[in-house]
Amino acid sequence: MNAIGVDVGGTKIAAGVVTPEGEILNEVRYPSAGPRERLLSSIARAVDEVKDGYEVGAVCLAVPGFVLSAENKVIFAPNLHAIEGVPLKYDLGERTGLSVTVENDANAAAWGEFRFGAGREVDHLVFITLGTGVGGGVVMHGILLRGAQGAGGELGHVTIHATGPRCGCGNHGCLEALASGTAIQRRAREVANEQPDSALGRLAIERRVLGEDVTELAREGDEAAISVLKETGVWLGIGLAGFVNVFNPEVIAIGGGVARAGELILERARQEVYLRARSPSRDLVRIQEATLGAESGVLGAAALARDESGEYVLGS
Numbered sequence: 001m002n003a004i005g006v007d008v009g010g011t012k013i014a015a016g017v018v019t020p021e022g023e024i025l026n027e028v029r030y031p032s033a034g035p036r037e038r039l040l041s042s043i044a045r046a047v048d049e050v051k052d053g054y055e056v057g058a059v060c061l062a063v064p065g066f067v068l069s070a071e072n073k074v075i076f077a078p079n080l081h082a083i084e085g086v087p088l089k090y091d092l093g094e095r096t097g098l099s100v101t102v103e104n105d106a107n108a109a110a111w112g113e114f115r116f117g118a119g120r121e122v123d124h125l126v127f128i129t130l131g132t133g134v135g136g137g138v139v140m141h142g143i144l145l146r147g148a149q150g151a152g153g154e155l156g157h158v159t160i161h162a163t164g165p166r167c168g169c170g171n172h173g174c175l176e177a178l179a180s181g182t183a184i185q186r187r188a189r190e191v192a193n194e195q196p197d198s199a200l201g202r203l204a205i206e207r208r209v210l211g212e213d214v215t216e217l218a219r220e221g222d223e224a225a226i227s228v229l230k231e232t233g234v235w236l237g238i239g240l241a242g243f244v245n246v247f248n249p250e251v252i253a254i255g256g257g258v259a260r261a262g263e264l265i266l267e268r269a270r271q272e273v274y275l276r277a278r279s280p281s282r283d284l285v286r287i288q289e290a291t292l293g294a295e296s297g298v299l300g301a302a303a304l305a306r307d308e309s310g311e312y313v314l315g316s
């Protein structure tokens, strides 16, 4: 039986019908902006439209923010306040006529990479998504780590620098505050001010520097841009070293827009892991880019869709 995965982002909703083999048979996209009622009806419309003509067992929503998956509820979504506190299982279950469950988006993406991507050959995976924020997910012994309330795996909000920059969650020095796309932009502005004659500095005088600009300038050999990404790699590596010690994963898969900087970040991150993590965990782990790209959310959510008896529709 197929399942529908819905990736509910801050700006768009992507819904896909997915087979047990991880093939996306049909996909639709809707904007996710607007107040609560419009958002919920957009999700319901996306599900209705995408399932047209396909046999589907259940739906799972992947939502950014702190999610209590045991209660199918989002308690805090800084980029999507409209969805906070809504009894999604019942509300959307009624609108779509399907069994609906809810997961954190990074946990869903981690599960997608585990089932169909970078982790499909292993049983122990840590997934990190570096985007506007930093999300994480952990699969151990083939099981998604959710914790007591379903709020586990928040790797982006682990403190890696006690007096570091303030994070969106209110804490200081979270991995997210130092290794996200937002953090890269902030650091790029500072370095541009310090080195106005660098390519990065000259661009910053013309316009606002984006994360992808830093990657592009680094690829062209600008030392200022390279230093920003290396520094990001160090912070990422400090976070990963802790995860390597705790979880002893076979693979750490790095996804999200920032991961497109590839080795410009990952090389330093690996060095840092080697310096800080313990043997033998540090010697086993493979730190690589995730392989599913933007589809990991839809694929992972579909693979986490459960029917009324709690069984995964796509198998496990």
Ligand SMILES: [Zn+2]
Pocket (backbone or CB within 6 Å): 156, 157, 158, 167, 168, 169, 170, 171, 174, 176, 177
């Ligand atoms: Zn935080």
